[in-house]
Amino acid sequence: MGKSRGEDNFNRRRLRASYFSVIISIGLVLFLLGIAGTLIHQARSLTEDLKENFTFTLFLKSSASQSQIDALQSKWAQSPEVRSMVFVSKEVAAETFTAELGEDFIQDILGVNPFSDALDMKLRSEFVSPEQLTALEARLSRESIVEDMIYDRDLVSLIHQNVGRITTIMFAIVAGLLLISMALINSSIRLSIYAKRFTIKTMQLVGATRAFIHRPFMAQGLRLGLFGAIVGSLLLALTFVIASEYLPAISHTLPWSLWAMMSGGMLLIGTLITTGSTAAAVNRYLALNTNKLYER
Numbered sequence: 001m002g003k004s005r006g007e008d009n010f011n012r013r014r015l016r017a018s019y020f021s022v023i024i025s026i027g028l029v030l031f032l033l034g035i036a037g038t039l040i041h042q043a044r045s046l047t048e049d050l051k052e053n054f055t056f057t058l059f060l061k062s063s064a065s066q067s068q069i070d071a072l073q074s075k076w077a078q079s080p081e082v083r084s085m086v087f088v089s090k091e092v093a094a095e096t097f098t099a100e101l102g103e104d105f106i107q108d109i110l111g112v113n114p115f116s117d118a119l120d121m122k123l124r125s126e127f128v129s130p131e132q133l134t135a136l137e138a139r140l141s142r143e144s145i146v147e148d149m150i151y152d153r154d155l156v157s158l159i160h161q162n163v164g165r166i167t168t169i170m171f172a173i174v175a176g177l178l179l180i181s182m183a184l185i186n187s188s189i190r191l192s193i194y195a196k197r198f199t200i201k202t203m204q205l206v207g208a209t210r211a212f213i214h215r216p217f218m219a220q221g222l223r224l225g226l227f228g229a230i231v232g233s234l235l236l237a238l239t240f241v242i243a244s245e246y247l248p249a250i251s252h253t254l255p256w257s258l259w260a261m262m263s264g265g266m267l268l269i270g271t272l273i274t275t276g277s278t279a280a281a282v283n284r285y286l287a288l289n290t291n292k293l294y295e296r
Helices: 002-052 066-077 090-101 105-110 130-140 153-194 197-205 210-246 248-253 256-287 290-294
Strands: 055-060 082-088 118-123 146-150
Touching (some): 066 082
């Protein structure tokens, strides 16, 4: 009797160790998925910031009156492409340039202000593309008081070309990690269910319904996914804290709302994979012939 109790305790310890290893494995895989998701979010946020800070400058004719300038600014401020418009007078432009240069070039060299009044237009990110900017340039050129306009065409082309490429690569990495995570988690779950294959078959032989047999194992799979997601979320939170401490320049791009979003995604993915793998493993042993239960 004492020997039997010792064997039971030993088996329970082995089972707990098995569950612990499964939870750690799930947590590490979900953590990697969370890191990949965070990198994708960071890349997209950086792209959005670049586009939102993109400036389209309109140089106005010297003959333009203040009322014409106000009318033009009011008209285009209502345009869906425009996020903001700021009037920069030629006097302000000259003062800014003088401050940057460190000497009064107008007074000492030129004797005349070469700048023009201008409107600095910032666009909404979804409208910053080579095609849309070309169309916008054509529309603005028809305005009677607009003399010229400039924007960084090379930067726009570079962003447009590379964003799609980077996004595709990152999503491919996430898809690969997701497949690997599914394989690893499925393998871990199957190993944990394998230890109970005789219990599953015994329940089936005594007439238990499939739903009754599945219920405790599905609850177990749900718990494993939940605890694994908690482990992954804690590791991701630690990564956020370390990154914010040692890389303060990016700390503002790592809000806790992002961590909460990634943690929710990890929880969803973890529970879906573990419950799906559990159901598949239980069905496999239910379908097996009793003699084959001894085979690995």
